[in-house]
Amino acid sequence: MKQIENMKYIITILLTSLTLCAQDFNKLDENGKKNGLWKGVYEASKRPRYEGTFEHGKEIGMFKFFDDTKAGTVIATREFNAKDNSCYTIFYNQNKSKVSEGKVVNKQFEGEWKYYHEDSPSIMTLEIYANGKLNGVRKVFYKSGVIAEETTYKDGFKNGAYKSYAENGIVMEESNYKNGLYDGQAIYRNPTNEISGQGVYKNGKKVGIWKMLVKGKMKDVNMNFQNKNFKKPVMPKQGDVKVEVKDAEKPNPDLDSEIKNKLGR
Numbered sequence: 001m002k003q004i005e006n007m008k009y010i011i012t013i014l015l016t017s018l019t020l021c022a023q024d025f026n027k028l029d030e031n032g033k034k035n036g037l038w039k040g041v042y043e044a045s046k047r048p049r050y051e052g053t054f055e056h057g058k059e060i061g062m063f064k065f066f067d068d069t070k071a072g073t074v075i076a077t078r079e080f081n082a083k084d085n086s087c088y089t090i091f092y093n094q095n096k097s098k099v100s101e102g103k104v105v106n107k108q109f110e111g112e113w114k115y116y117h118e119d120s121p122s123i124m125t126l127e128i129y130a131n132g133k134l135n136g137v138r139k140v141f142y143k144s145g146v147i148a149e150e151t152t153y154k155d156g157f158k159n160g161a162y163k164s165y166a167e168n169g170i171v172m173e174e175s176n177y178k179n180g181l182y183d184g185q186a187i188y189r190n191p192t193n194e195i196s197g198q199g200v201y202k203n204g205k206k207v208g209i210w211k212m213l214v215k216g217k218m219k220d221v222n223m224n225f226q227n228k229n230f231k232k233p234v235m236p237k238q239g240d241v242k243v244e245v246k247d248a249e250k251p252n253p254d255l256d257s258e259i260k261n262k263l264g265r
Helices: 001-024 257-260
Strands: 034-041 050-055 058-065 074-081 086-092 098-105 106-114 125-130 134-143 149-154 156-164 171-178 184-189 196-204 207-213 217-222
Touching: none
Parallel strands: none
Antiparallel strands: 034 050, 050 058, 058 074, 074 086, 086 098, 098 106, 106 125, 125 134, 134 149, 149 156, 156 171, 171 184, 184 196, 196 207, 207 217
């Protein structure tokens, strides 16, 4: 009998301990706000979704987020800073490689954000944010680390100089933007570093006389009458980065005759 009583006592202690452990997280304070350690789960699978600590409803310290698999791989971390209401966020893929990282302030991107080539420590893109909007020069890199593209932003719109590069360093395009549209002088080069097009944009459209490379020769084309774009130089196949190259039509070797026909000559 004494052994049975002892067993009952031990079981009672264990159950009490388990109950206390179960109450060590997902608690609310007297005002109904999350307080202390919290562990969230995916509704369908009941697998761990996140874990982190709250202080009277506010996240503090490190939070971890998990994918909905048996492995429960960490797919993101967020480290909260109560002083400036920011959190440093890192996203991972399921191979545990970084995808991107940067600071979030008041739920908006702030400062420098880095994006990585797939399963590689090599940086693919660098962006600078102010109040959640792109500002400054956005840079894209080939996997080799060579610069592929530079775009100037202001308040989320392309404003200022733009350049794209081949991996061998040739500047394929030099142009300018204003409020998200091409505006001003532009120069295009082919992979052999020859100028293939040069002229002026206004409000996103080519205007005036453009010099265009047609069958190995430069020709003057009055874009006020000619409503066809020449084809931008095709970037060499380099790594995983696709430099922004807009679609356009091929140059027409009979441009002069077409223009004359339109003018009734």
